Amino acid sequence: MMADRLNQVVGQAIAVTLENxxxxxxxxxxxxxxxxxxxxxxxxxxxxxxxxQGEVQLAATTALLRNVIEVVHAFPDEAVVEAMxxxxxxxxxxxxxxxxxxxxxxxxxxxxxxLPEVGWDLPDCSEGQSRAWNLQIEDQGLVLTLAGDGFFAG
Amino acid sequence: xxxxxxxxDDSNTMRKIVARSLRQAGFEFEKVLEAPDGQAALDLLxxxxxxxxxxxxxxxxxxxIEFLRQKNADAQIKGIPVVMITTEAGTxxxxxxxxxxxxxxxxxxxxxxxxxxxxxxxx
Numbered sequence: 001m002m003a004d005r006l007n008q009v010v011g012q013a014i015a016v017t018l019e020n021x022x023x024x025x026x027x028x029x030x031x032x033x034x035x036x037x038x039x040x041x042x043x044x045x046x047x048x049x050x051x052x053q054g055e056v057q058l059a060a061t062t063a064l065l066r067n068v069i070e071v072v073h074a075f076p077d078e079a080v081v082e083a084m085x086x087x088x089x090x091x092x093x094x095x096x097x098x099x100x101x102x103x104x105x106x107x108x109x110x111x112x113x114x115l116p117e118v119g120w121d122l123p124d125c126s127e128g129q130s131r132a133w134n135l136q137i138e139d140q141g142l143v144l145t146l147a148g149d150g151f152f153a154g
Numbered sequence: 155x156x157x158x159x160x161x162x163d164d165s166n167t168m169r170k171i172v173a174r175s176l177r178q179a180g181f182e183f184e185k186v187l188e189a190p191d192g193q194a195a196l197d198l199l200x201x202x203x204x205x206x207x208x209x210x211x212x213x214x215x216x217x218x219i220e221f222l223r224q225k226n227a228d229a230q231i232k233g234i235p236v237v238m239i240t241t242e243a244g245t246x247x248x249x250x251x252x253x254x255x256x257x258x259x260x261x262x263x264x265x266x267x268x269x270x271x272x273x274x275x276x277x
Contacts, residue, residue, distance in 0.1 A: 017263040020264060095241055111245055
């Protein structure tokens, strides 16, 4: 029951964020989806500081990030550089993470998030349970991982 | 519309999205100014008259809450309306922002219609 609700909230948070930010639709991952790795993608992490200790991670292929940047910047004046990829992934993570906590926690429950950290590689998730969701947007992969017992309690 | 808006967010991406949403919502500003944090926003406001500020909360250097405090302490800029654009809807920090005088909130991820609805009250 709780797992179903988490599935729903995660799916909605990603879908609404991509739709509102970049007019893109998400779909379940397919066999030919390009999955993000340290060779073709970037990873971002953001700590959940309250009401429990946890972590939200987001990985995306650089091809997907470039596509989103082209929509958001409407043909950027400058070449798409690593700083733009990093900023885009961090903002996607920040928005998705905030949205899913808003929807997942009770209405009166306050929460506090850290700032996103972005890199080509990330350390393993913090201690506790974790779970990943694999999705695709325009044939490019996006992986959201939640870590921390607080996400799975109840 | 001969007005100026200041967008405060540490993410260049989000500043672009906010500016795009303002255009989509039908707002045409004489000038769209940007700042990456609260301190940079205060520095900018010291030299430029602005009609409204749209600010994130969770930012490095100076966050949106401290920005509101410092703005309120400066009689020259105290009256400029600030709308918070944040993921942190319904949280204590957002309540604190409203207590410090923020005139509205827009929750990320937002649509142009939501921006229009909130800013339409002030512009």
